[in-house]
Every structure is written in C-alpha cells, then in structure tokens.
Amino acid sequence: MINGKIIKGIGGFYYVDTENGLYECRARGIFRKNKITPLVGDRVSINVVDEENKKGVVEEIEERDTELVRPPIANVDKALIVFAIKNPSPNLSLLDRFIVLAEKENLEIVIVFTKVDLDTDGELLDELKDIYEASGYKVIPVSNKLKLNIDKIKEELKGNTVVFAGPSGVGKSSLLNEVDKNFELKTGEVSDKIKRGKHTTRHAELLKLECGGMVADTPGFSSLILDDIDESELKEYFIEFDKYDECRFGSRCIHENEPSCAVKEAVENREISKKRYESYIQLLNEIRAGKRRY
Incomplete structure (x- = not known):
C-alpha cells in the first residue's frame, strides 16, 4: 500500500x-x-x-485533525472566510456562522473582503473592519480589479492547507485565479434578480499552490447549520467574550438574561460589537429551537 x-x-x-x-x-x-x-x-x-x-x-x-461539515473537508489548518463588500452585500449572520464552525475546529481564521473597489468612499470596509478586527480577527481587503493585497493572500496560503469558504458570487474562484495563474477556475456573475452568485464550484477540491501548500476551492452556500453545538458552548466560539469572565454566574452565564453580565455590559459600552452580539443571540435561539436551514 x-x-x-x-x-x-x-x-x-x-x-x-x-x-x-x-x-x-x-x-x-x-x-x-x-x-x-x-x-x-x-x-x-x-x-x-x-x-x-x-x-x-x-x-x-x-485519524482526522479537523473536520468541517459544510464544506466537507478534513485536515485543514486555516480558514479564509471570503465575503464581498458589495454585490452581493455581506450577510453578517452568515459570516458569523462560518466563523463559529471554524472556531469549533480550532482553525486559524482570516476574514477576506473582496470587491473593495466598489466601496468608493471606504465606509463599508471601515465598518466591517471595526467589527471584526475588534473581535480579534485578521481582516484583509482585496480587489482583483485593482490587484489589491493579492500578495497578502499568498502569504496566508503559503505552507498551509487552507479552505476558502463563503457564499456564492463573492469572488473566491476569481481570487484564487489571481493568486495562482496556473488555476483556471470557472467564475460566475451575480444574478441581478436574486443578488446571489451562481454556483461555479460543484465540489470541494484541494489545489496545489505555486507558493507552497494547498487550498480548497469549495461550493458556496447560502446558509449553514450549526450541528453538534450546544447552547452552553456557543459562547466559546465568540472569542471576544473571553476576557469578560467576571459574570456573577461564572462559567454558567450564557450572556443573555443573567443580571450583572459583563458581556452585556461590554456590548452597552461598545467594547463588543452590538451586531456580533445580536448574531450570537440569533444563533443561540436557533440552536434551542432545533432549526435546520438548508
């Protein structure tokens, strides 16, 4: 063998x-x-x-070191979570789902915002960077049109097995074509009617990189389910909550209705993004209700 x-x-x-x-x-x-x-x-x-x-x-x-369900891939070191600034507009709840699933597998996470050339005044990018850099994540803005930060993406890929994850139409395949000119991945336009990308990647596949390492170009998804995550553990995957451990209820606090919750106070004081906290509560309620969205 x-x-x-x-x-x-x-x-x-x-x-x-x-x-x-x-x-x-x-x-x-x-x-x-x-x-x-x-x-x-x-x-x-x-x-x-x-x-x-x-x-x-x-x-x-x-035996697998890591295992992702959607996209279905094993033994990944790092997740590059790719969303567009515009066309389609970023669904932050969906972005947070990708982050939770990557955190659950203890992957290094980098958030990539594409099509920043469409954000002419830079306000959208500044808002998103404020949210996710403050939450503890590296954020890389890129533009295939302007050739912006392509080298930074290559550095993140070098020597690693990396999954490119994100919804359809955000430019994952186009970005990979820029990273490695040997790639000729099919790309698709965003539908004017539904504002979602056409699925151009039909299966997960590991691609060898000229710069070293391997990258998985994966099918896009419009929703994700949080299988096997208990409501009591969800807070562990919102890493900005970690330093607020002074809650009256200690480790039993789920940062929802408990009095004197340090996380809720941090949200009120704008130390934690309100949008991130709202995502947390939404996902918490979905886990409780046992919702399954495909």
Missing part, C-alpha cells in the same frame, strides 16, 4: 495524490458499512490495483 491525500471526490471516486502520482480510487465497502465517508483532505492508504491506469482502492483513513 502507498500513502497519499484525497484531493478530490466525485461520484464515489476519490482522487488520491501520492509520491507516485495521482490515483483514481474507490473506497472499500467497509467504510459504507461503518457509515464513514472519505473526505477531501483525508490522509489515506491505498492499494494499487492497476498501476498503468493509476487505479486503486482506499484501504485506510488516518
């Missing part, structure tokens, strides 16, 4: 990158029996059944 990494999965076939080249593989039936689905990013061992035509079978899957 030889070792490799799944870089693409389509229709039950898994494409495994190894030191001997790329193999098209099926997975053993035991995985289906045990309800295990191989993921892009999985480190695997394969049995070669046809060397000439590069065919094989996935025999073993190593």
Whole structure:
C-alpha cells in the first residue's frame, strides 16, 4: 500500500495524490458499512490495483485533525472566510456562522473582503473592519480589479492547507485565479434578480499552490447549520467574550438574561460589537429551537 491525500471526490471516486502520482480510487465497502465517508483532505492508504491506469482502492483513513461539515473537508489548518463588500452585500449572520464552525475546529481564521473597489468612499470596509478586527480577527481587503493585497493572500496560503469558504458570487474562484495563474477556475456573475452568485464550484477540491501548500476551492452556500453545538458552548466560539469572565454566574452565564453580565455590559459600552452580539443571540435561539436551514 502507498500513502497519499484525497484531493478530490466525485461520484464515489476519490482522487488520491501520492509520491507516485495521482490515483483514481474507490473506497472499500467497509467504510459504507461503518457509515464513514472519505473526505477531501483525508490522509489515506491505498492499494494499487492497476498501476498503468493509476487505479486503486482506499484501504485506510488516518485519524482526522479537523473536520468541517459544510464544506466537507478534513485536515485543514486555516480558514479564509471570503465575503464581498458589495454585490452581493455581506450577510453578517452568515459570516458569523462560518466563523463559529471554524472556531469549533480550532482553525486559524482570516476574514477576506473582496470587491473593495466598489466601496468608493471606504465606509463599508471601515465598518466591517471595526467589527471584526475588534473581535480579534485578521481582516484583509482585496480587489482583483485593482490587484489589491493579492500578495497578502499568498502569504496566508503559503505552507498551509487552507479552505476558502463563503457564499456564492463573492469572488473566491476569481481570487484564487489571481493568486495562482496556473488555476483556471470557472467564475460566475451575480444574478441581478436574486443578488446571489451562481454556483461555479460543484465540489470541494484541494489545489496545489505555486507558493507552497494547498487550498480548497469549495461550493458556496447560502446558509449553514450549526450541528453538534450546544447552547452552553456557543459562547466559546465568540472569542471576544473571553476576557469578560467576571459574570456573577461564572462559567454558567450564557450572556443573555443573567443580571450583572459583563458581556452585556461590554456590548452597552461598545467594547463588543452590538451586531456580533445580536448574531450570537440569533444563533443561540436557533440552536434551542432545533432549526435546520438548508
């Protein structure tokens, strides 16, 4: 058997990158029996059944360091969460969902705002930077049109396995085409009618970078579900809450209706973004209600 990494999965076939080249593989039936689905990013061992035509079978899957559900990808180091300044306008509740899911997997997070050339006076960008930099995140504004900060994106990607995540139409594939000229990813325009992008990426795939490392270009999503997150743990994924631990109820405080809550006081004092706190309460209520949005 030889070792490799799944870089693409389509229709039950898994494409495994190894030191001997790329193999098209099926997975053993035991995985289906045990309800295990191989993921892009999985480190695997394969049995070669046809060397000439590069065919094989996935025999073993190593334990995963991280696992994202949407997008379905394993063993990522860093998440670049990509939203547009305009066209489409950023849905901050959706952005916060991506952040929560990345925080849950303990990924390093960088927030990328694209199409900043459309923000002629810079007010939208300033507002968003105020929210997310104050929350503890690195924010990189980019413009493919102006070639703005493309080098900064390359630095974030270098030597890492990175997931590009975000809704459709924000320019993820276009940005990757700028980062590495060897990429020829399909891009789509934003629908004038519904103000959402057309899905141009149909599956998760790891792409090798000239600058080193790998990046996952993933399908866009209009909503995310917060599976396996309890209402008592959600606060852990809003990292700006961490330093306000003087609450009367201590670790039992969920920062909602409790009196003398330091987090709520910080919101009132504008030390914590009101919009971020409102996102937190919205997600808290959705978790309680067991809502599932697809």
